[in-house]
Amino acid sequence: MLLVDFETRSPVDLKRYGGRVYAMDPRTEVICCGFRLDGLHWMFRNPKLYPQAAGERWPEWVMDALNDEHIPVSAHNAEGFDAPVWDYVAANDHDFPLLADDRWVDSVAICRVNGLPGKLDDAARAIGGMARKDHRGAALIRACSIPPYDETPEKLDAVVEYCAQDLVVLADLLDACRPLMDVELRDWRVNRAINERGVRVDLELAEAAVRYAEAESAEIAAQLNQLTNGRITRHTQSARIRDFVLGHLPDCPAMVRYKDGVKKYSIDKSARAELLDDFDLPFLVREVVELTDDGNRSSVAKFQKMLDRADPEDHRVRGAFVYAGAQQTLRFSARGLQLHNFRRDCWSPDEVEDLSARMYLDQPLDSVMDTLSKLLRPALLPAPGNKLIIGDWSAIEAMALPWLANSPGAEGVLDVFRAGGDVYLRTAEDIRIDNRQIGKVTVLSLGYGGALGAFQAMARNYGVRLEDDVVRAIVTRWRRVNGWAPDFWYALERAARRAIARPYEIQTAGRVRYVYYPQHLGGSLLCLLPGDTILTYPQVRIEEVEGRHGRAITAMKASFTAKADATEWPRTTLWHGLLAENATQGFCAWLLREALARLELEDGPGDVVSDVHDEIVLEAPAALAYAARDRLAEVMNTVPAAAEWLPLKAVPTIQDRYGKEG
DNA sequence: TGCGGCGGCGCC
DNA sequence: AAAGGGCGCCGCCGCA
DSSP states (O other): OEEEEEEEEOSSOHHHHHHHHHHHSTTOEEEEEEEEETTEEEEEEOTTTOGGGTTOOOOHHHHHHHHOTTSOEEETTIIIIIHHIIIIIIHHHHOOOOOOGGGEEEHHHHHHHTTOOSSHHHHHHHHTTOOOOOHHHHHHHHHHHSSSOOOOHHHHHHHHHHHHHHHHHHHHHHHHSOOOOHHHHHHHHHHHHHHHHOEEBOHHHHHHHHHHHHHHHHHHHHHHHHHTTTSOOSTTOHHHHHHHHHHHSTTOGGGEEEETTEEEEOOOHHHHHHHHHOTTOOHHHHHHHHHHHHHHTOOHHHHHHHHHHBOTTTOEEOOOEETTOSTTTOOOEEOSSOGGGOOSOOOOHHHHHHHHHHHHTTOOOSSHHHHHHTTTGGGBOOOTTEEEEEEEBTTHHHHHHHHHHOSHHHHHHHHHHHTTOOHHHHHHHHTTOOOHHHHHHHHHHHTTSOOHHHHHHHHHHTTOOOOHHHHHHHHHHHHHHTTHHHHHHHHHHHHHHHHHHSTTOOEEETTEEEEEETTGGGSEEEEEETTTEEEEEOSOEEEEOTTSSSEEEEEEOTTSOOOTTOSSOOEEEOOHHHHHHHHHHHHHHHHHHHHHHHHHHSOOSOEEEEEOSSEEEEEEEGGGHHHHHHHHHHHHHSOOGGGTTOOOOBOOEEESSOOSOO
16 A cells, blocks of 8 residues: 655645545645555655755656556545545645545544544554653644745754654554455445535524524523622533532532442533422522523534535535444544534424424524524525425334344344334233333333433433332343343353453354454454454453453453553453444444445435434435335345344435435 | 643534 | 442542
C-alpha cells in the first residue's frame, strides 16, 4: 500500500465543518504531503511555503505507484480528509494526478475492524508502549494550520518532520493489523457512496429552530438567574443546579447514584422526574427543576450542526456514517450530525408544515424546546419531487439472539416470529403480567444477562415503574421460561475461555465461534459470526478483576480513551452478557451491511440516504416511490444464505419527511 | 486559551 | 448464575 498524509492550512474550522467542506473551500492550502511505500519515503512540499522545493521532480517510485491501479492508496481518515484534500486542493493547486475513487483504502477502517481505536495516536498508544502524547505536535499543527499562520522556516520544517513521523507510525500500525477482507472493503466503499450522496435537511426549518431555541434558552437563563440570585445562569450548569437542589433537599434520595461503588448525586432526567413527582417539593426548587427540564429537552446543537454541515447548494449533509465505528460490534457509528440518536417522538409532516409556517411568521410556540426537539427527525427530508422510503426490521435483536443460540428452546422463540406472533405479548404471558409494554422491557433488557438494574434502567425509558421485588420475580421467571438464553450465555463464555486456552483451535457455541491468536495484537480473541464477520478483542487476558469472583476474560476497550498518565489502555471485562450482546449486534450489523450492499450495488429504484442499525432509508423520485418501497421490502425480507431460517421482517413505508414510522 | 475529565442526552 | 452495553456530541469546569 502507498501511504499518504497531508498537512494543510485553512481558516475553515475543520472540526466544525468537516473535511469535505474544509477541502472544498478555496482558501484551504496544502502545506506538505508525505508518501511512503515499503520503507521508501518522500515529502511533497508546497513551493509557495518551501521555496527550495520549487521545481522538484516527483520520484519515479511515487509516480509508478500512483499509476499502478493495483496499488491501493491509504491514509488515516482518507475518506474524511485526505481523499477530499487530494481531489479538491492538491489536484487543482499542485497537479496531483487524478486518483480513481476505488484506489483509496482508509486505514481508520483497518484499525476499527482490528478492534483498535480509530485515532492514529490512540491506536499506536494502545498497541505500543503507551508512550506519552506529544503535545508539541498538536501545538505545532495548530500554529501552522490555523490563521494567523506561523511561516517561519523552522516551524515549516518541523511540520514536514511531524508528517513524516506520522507515516512511520501508520506503517508500523498497519504491519500489526490484518488487512481488510474483500467483503469489508466492499462494505467500506458502499458506506462511502452513501456518505457521498448525503441526506437532505430542511435548512429553512433548522434556521428557524436555532432562532427560537436561542431566544427560549436566553429566557430560561434569565428566569434561573433571577430565581437563584445569580447562582445559576444557564440550564446546562448541571453541577450548580445539583448543588442548589441539594442545598434545599440534603441527601435527596431521588438524586443518589452509585458509580464504581462511590456515592454521587445527579440532577439527570430521571432524578428530575422523581423530584417533580413529589407533591411537597418546595416551590423554588420545583421552578428551577422545571426550567432545567424544559431547557434540556432541546436539541439545538443538532439544528446548528445541520446548518454547519449541509452543502449550501443542495442542502445535503454528507459524510455522517462511520464504517465499523463501533469496534466491538462493527456496527456503523456517526460523526458530525449524529443521525443515530434523533429523538424518536416527533411531529407528523402535516404538523411540521403547520409549525414551520408559524415559525416563519415569528408566532409563539407552546413548550418551545420540546416542540423543537420533536422537529429534529422531520428536518430530514427528500429533495423536491422525491419521497423517502423507510424500512426497519422489527425486533431484530430479539430474533437474532435465539437464532445464534441455535437450540431447541431458542427455536421455540423463533417459531413465535415465524407464526407472525408478537414476542412482547408472548413474553408478557410467559411472565404472567398482562401488559405488552412490560413484556417489551423484559425482552429488551434481559436478553444479554441483565437483571434488576438493566430492567429498571430500560423501564425508566419506557415509562414503566415496578417495585424491585416484582422485577426480581420477572427476571427469575423469564430466565426459567427462556432457559436457552442463560445456556447460550454460559456456553459463549466457556467457548471463549476454551479458545484462549487452546490457541488456533476453533471453539463453538451455538452459531458463534471463537479462536485465539496469541501473536496478533498482543493476543487477540476473534469472534467468528455467520456471514464472514470477525469481531476482534485485542490484548485479551484471563485475570483477576476487582469486585468479581474468580478470574475473568478481559480485553482492550477500544472505544475508551486512555488518560494522559495511564500506563495501559483501558480494559473491559468480557462477561457472558457482553459476549452475547456483541455477537448479536455484530451479526445484525452484518445483515444491515448485506442489505446496504445489495441496495447500493444492484440496479433498481431508490438510493440509500441513511441507516440506523435496524433501519434503512431510501430516497426516490415520487413516480418510483412504490417500486422503491417494494425493492426495499424485497431486500430487507430476503435473508442471506448464511442466515437461513432467520424470520426477518420489515414493512417499509413511503414518507414526505423522516419520522418514527418505518 | 486549549485540554481532558465528567456529567448529561438520545437512540438502537 | 452478580453484571446492560453499543455509540457520539455538548457543555461545564478545573488545570496548565
